[in-house]
Amino acid sequence: MELHAVTNDSLPAEELIKQIIAIASEVDFIHIRERSKTASELVDLVKSLLLEGVPKEKLIINDRVDVALLTNIHRVHLPGHSFSPKELREKFPHLHAGVSVHSIEEGKAAEKNGAEYVIFGHVYDTTCKPGLQARGVQLVKELTSLLSIPVVAIGGVTPERVPELRHVNVKGIAVMSGIFTHHQPRKMAQAFSKQVKENPYEEAL
Template sequence: MKKNKMNYRLYLVTEEGLPLNKLLQVVGESVAGGVTVVQLREKKTEAKDFYDRALKVKKLLDSLSVPLIINDRVDVALAVGAAGVHVGQSDLPLPAVKKVIPESMIVGVSARTVEEAIAAEEEGADYIGVGSVFPTSTKADAKLLPTGVLQHIVSAVSIPVVAIGGINEINIGSLKDSGAAGAAIVSALTRAANPKGTAEKLLKCINGVYSF
């Protein structure tokens, strides 16, 4: 089964532990403002609760024709029929993930070095998440990416690269010459008083940053 082409331009990554109603509100309003893909990230949530939340988020996103990516949990991604799964360097290795998911499922991989990015592409990743490009408070173990690494990774691989980490409407313009395919946003949307308006502003910034 052929994979759907993914638009990574404005990529919402949800924040851990949001109450369900708040989560659905943030997702719905963010999509209304221009978010093109949503990753559900629940690092500490037990499997059943993660599954239940994923089902509800997917139902909402299906009605809005926006794909859902599940962070880490391949089992949850399969169980809810998500469009894809995103894994980190310490999660289930990509070759193992590819063995159990359908060919139609998108797989993203986090990378901090050119070597990790090249390896991910060679193993079949569909896109790469690279960060943290700016200081962030939403991921305790996130390390700031050295200057120039994002651009080097973009140049080293032929698959889309999504920048993540502390991105907001103030600093996103500095990604202009990075070559990234999109920006992954966490707190700038999940903690926004008006997620729709914030997404619209981010999208306007992005349209000035990315040329495609």
């Protein structure tokens, strides 16, 4: 399974850079999802991360295709209401794109429109989505069985819930506040990574 860390747009750039550097070796992908920052600030942020040795291949730019192009990052993640990945790759064939979805219908549409993977949520109750009912693991299972592209689960995921998600065939998990609001983000990233990298076949022996 993959571990995706998603920034939560709550930290100043300097602090965010420190946190990303701290967790970079523990996660597979880092989504830069900073909606309140300007394009210029995001470009500077990405350039700083690259200078600090964060692998380019691990960075995914959320929504801001312009920032990805300016910093030569090849992975973007699009909101469900954005343009289609198919249109994007017609103009920029080198870009890889995933899409956020919140229902079976949206998942099917994203696959049809050329998404290489979807992030589906929120799976469990989470403080990030107060008052909104969690979609539940059963719906994740249904989605993974219907789509031929990978599904990544997000929303209220804890290290203890990873085995349950593994059993419904998700490609990975995405964690936002579980890492970036913790006072020890690297420690939490390690806890998630340990569960994600567990070999289920070993457990069964």
